[in-house]
Amino acid sequence: MLSSQIDENVQELVLRLLVSTHASDEDTGIHMFRVGALAGMLALVSGCTNEFATSCFWAAPLHDVGKIGIPDAVLKKPGALNDNERRIMQSHALIGARILGGSGHHALHLASQAAAAHHERFDGTGYPLALSGEAIPLIGRIVAIADCYDALRMDRVYRKAWPTSAAVAFISENAGTHFDPVLARFFIERVKLAEAMIAEINQFPESQELSFKNACMLGAFAYSSLQRCMNESEAIELEPQALSS
Template sequence: VSGRIALEMGMDAGFAEQLVHAAPMHDIGKIGIPDHVLLKPGKLDDEELSIMRSHPQLGAEILDKSSSPLIKLAYTVALYHHEKWDGSGYPFGMKGEEIPVEARIVAVADVFDALLSKRPYKEAWPVEKAVEEIKSQANRHFDPQVVAAMLSCLPDLIAINAKWREE
């Protein structure tokens, strides 16, 4: 999904391919989050939320100091994928184009996947409802250009998501 959005935004095929491989590492820091927080079926309390919000930096620590271009890209995605376009995200409160474009792309792709997935704390959403939620968050949570690119290639993204679920 991330790679297809990158292509739709006019990025070259090499970058898009690297992003396809880097994006799945965005939550690697969650291996450092205790299961009682990670798998909690209900709403997280303030302490649990603080623990959960440490995963971007934990992921960056895991991926840091690699000379591999792929791992460097994954580092950036892991560290910044919870920053929000309006500056209300974490861990640094970055906003707009301060956030690396690869993290802005993965943020949209990740939420699209998360909304379409059943989780311990929620049921899977229908595609239409997920798309409406993402559209409603353009200029708040998400870069509006990334959302526009996502909408432009939505049939491809739905097919990619369905294929991934079958595998």
């Protein structure tokens, strides 16, 4: 078992769903777990509990699980999508919510919210429901930042990774429009921690095929990075008491 706060069966289910998503999507397993770790970190530095951060770690990587239901002709089309194709592509949010929705397990419930809400925008111009502000579930607002930042910081076939300063500037410029401005500020304030986690998770050897075994090892590797972050924030919390004693 990777993290004691989450049911072992749920962890296995998440990992298997990730393996199946990976087969149809260009996003790598490492990107998915970096997004999980960054989402957990952002939850922590925003004042959420370790339990909630752990659920975010498991829920966030599943945000694009609905891409399983998008035909390859649209999902893998090189170049721009027409209006109809864009509408089909955007349906991955609600397909994901349908796959994961209705679960009594907290992490899976959170994952269904992440799938449904990760393309909503703080100013109400996102999809699928054009929700705005805090009407967007917290996990959706967290994943929007974690996924975007990590995507900017990684090499794509068509471009090199953006430098840290440019990725931070992007998050900052889009705070209040695309992103929750309070979460964006927390993220930017702790971007060194985010970068340390990204560098750490990138040590994991990337393989072309994400097998279940590989996903287990990757999940454990990424989770240990979040755990160090949890220990650090506990140490920070303990400091004032240590000073007053």
